[in-house]
Amino acid sequence: MTEKAKRTNDPTQWHDRWRDGRIGFHQPEGNPLLRRHLPALGLPRGARLFLPLCGKTGDIGWLMSQGFAVAGSELSRIAVDALFDDLGMEPEVADHGPLTRMSGPGVDIWVGDMFDLTPALLGPVDAVYDRAALVALPDDIRAVYAPHLAAITANAPHLLITFDYDASTVSGPPFPVWQDEISALYVETHDVALLEDAEAKGGIKGVTPAREQVWHLIPR
Numbered sequence: 001m002t003e004k005a006k007r008t009n010d011p012t013q014w015h016d017r018w019r020d021g022r023i024g025f026h027q028p029e030g031n032p033l034l035r036r037h038l039p040a041l042g043l044p045r046g047a048r049l050f051l052p053l054c055g056k057t058g059d060i061g062w063l064m065s066q067g068f069a070v071a072g073s074e075l076s077r078i079a080v081d082a083l084f085d086d087l088g089m090e091p092e093v094a095d096h097g098p099l100t101r102m103s104g105p106g107v108d109i110w111v112g113d114m115f116d117l118t119p120a121l122l123g124p125v126d127a128v129y130d131r132a133a134l135v136a137l138p139d140d141i142r143a144v145y146a147p148h149l150a151a152i153t154a155n156a157p158h159l160l161i162t163f164d165y166d167a168s169t170v171s172g173p174p175f176p177v178w179q180d181e182i183s184a185l186y187v188e189t190h191d192v193a194l195l196e197d198a199e200a201k202g203g204i205k206g207v208t209p210a211r212e213q214v215w216h217l218i219p220r
């Protein structure tokens, strides 16, 4: 990660949130939009999905129950320990420089800064599922994140979930991200197709109404 990126995506705020249990973004049952729109990617059973900034999302267990393999990256060891507890697995743990890999059958999570992940460490992936990852990052980091994500996943297709709301009413994360920005971020690698645009239940932090979009990023 560049020095600038380190300044604006301060890892301390995320570690503090996990330590204090301030994880309003977490969906224990996973996200219904994933279930509705994953078929758009046409992935065969056994395909491997990468979940950047994965937390301990219930989507991981659901994807595994559907016969997919999962790879993820997450800063917080607290989150990943809790994920493996939820999965009922005792992970194998291996250090790889600044990252720690925690693995079980069908799942590999890289603990540490996603910007330290390389294609060689991650291995081949068939698709990316980005929920509360791009939108968790401020705009200058999004500009670094998108090309890094495309590079480490060899421009795999994405299912991407974003929010759109009036940013003057509440401060992110999550940050509002709309089609023009997504198209610009992925201009070199993907075409962008909107799959759904719906009212976001509960708005943002219960304060401001929001819409939630599901995008299919199609490799060029």
Ligand SMILES: C[S@@+](CC[C@H](N)C(=O)[O-])C[C@H]1O[C@@H](n2cnc3c(N)ncnc32)[C@H](O)[C@@H]1O
Pocket: 009, 014, 015, 025, 026, 027, 052, 053, 054, 055, 056, 057, 073, 074, 075, 076, 079, 112, 113, 114, 115, 131, 132, 133, 136, 173
């Ligand atoms: C808003 S949460 C979303 C988690 C998950 N995607 C979900 O849907 O529940 C963002 C997560 O990204 C993690 N994170 C933030 N910056 C990161 C980085 N540079 N590398 C890896 N994980 C990061 C945080 O610890 C946090 O768990």
